[in-house]
Amino acid sequence: MLGYTGISWSSVQAPLTPPRPSIDPLVGGYRRIPVAQKGADVFCDTILIAEEIARLSENPQLSPYGQSEDLTAFLQELETDVFFACVASIPVLGVIKALLQQVPLQAIPGYLQDKKKLMSDKHLIPTTREDAKATWQRFLDQLESRLTSDFLHGYTPGIADFSAVHMVWFREKMDRQQVFKGRRLLRNWFHRMAAIGHGYRTNITTEDTLQIAAHADPRKISEQMKRSALIGATVAVGPTDYATQATHGELIGEDENRWILARDTQVAGRVHVHLPKRRFALTRLA
Known part of the structure; x- marks a missing residue:
């Protein structure tokens, strides 16, 4: 999909099994790969990765939604x-x-x-x-x-x-x-x-990914995504089918397709983790 859209991208080869040093410090419990990162925003599951590529390339045919x-x-x-x-x-x-x-x-x-x-x-x-x-x-x-x-x-x-x-x-x-x-x-x-093909790819290191997140601000959350009654609550979000380990954080955004959690990390400061609603579940912790 990245090759088709012509979007330049960077790659980090993650181990086949956890631990994964380039991912775990940012997303916490979530263990599936691939994930995508843009600055201090991390997108989990291919459904949201595809949606982000569709948005960036302005190609609605690539979106899993609509x-x-x-x-x-x-x-x-x-x-x-x-x-x-x-x-x-x-x-x-x-x-x-x-x-x-x-x-x-x-x-x-x-x-x-x-x-x-x-x-x-x-x-x-x-x-x-x-x-x-x-x-x-x-x-x-x-x-x-x-x-x-x-x-x-x-x-x-x-x-x-x-x-x-x-x-x-x-x-x-x-x-x-x-x-x-x-x-x-x-x-x-x-x-x-x-x-x-796979487009314009460069290889980077685990340290590069963490530094990119540390030197960026997360994407702003629209007012429309702040209307949920659970905004501000500590929650866990994880898959419901397999590899069900959840990510914990503060719910700061929600729409019909995704939840966005804020996580304060030691290695990169505040990051926003985007998780889909399809085949995922949210549990309120506090």
Whole structure:
């Protein structure tokens, strides 16, 4: 998405499992990656990251919000049933190959233990491996049937394309023949998406990210976002599906799509942490 919009960006490679020194001091308990940072504002979950990119690029097709009813339902299915089916139906040899490529040998036991804890909510995982495989195959067939133009959004890519492609990319590395077998439109679409690239990226360090936050002021909160009865309360906000660890802070902003928490950190001073409402929950602490 950043490659498509042409927005310059910086990258910090975070460890596959916590602790993550570039993230933890800013967001606290929240443990998912990726997160995005702009100055002293941190955006959690890809749904808000996409919304920020859409806002910065002035491209509403990239926003997960304000889309058609059909597209919204498609996106929500991607985030839940399809995502877990994608993971749960990975061929055993594919898992081994991916582990050896991405995780140092000595770190594999800890990585597997972390993922076991992460997926401890049994209701998230399809009932059987066969169910997961069937859901995944239906999704691939659905993509093939939706591709009546170059992209799912028509002749230019949009949020549906960028939401779907990362799962196809993930599985394509493990079982390419099965992903594209009998799906010519899907294969061509995938190559078009891959050709977009990642844009203008520079690599920075953990210390850079903390210094950027320390030398910036958080974005101002609009008066409209200060109308909630909970403004000023100490709250915890976290995901409701998996990796449910919450971030604590003062609620300083809220609208129909997000909560904004203020956190006073030792390393960067005050930061604003933005968390989505979709599949997240807020608990008042004080």
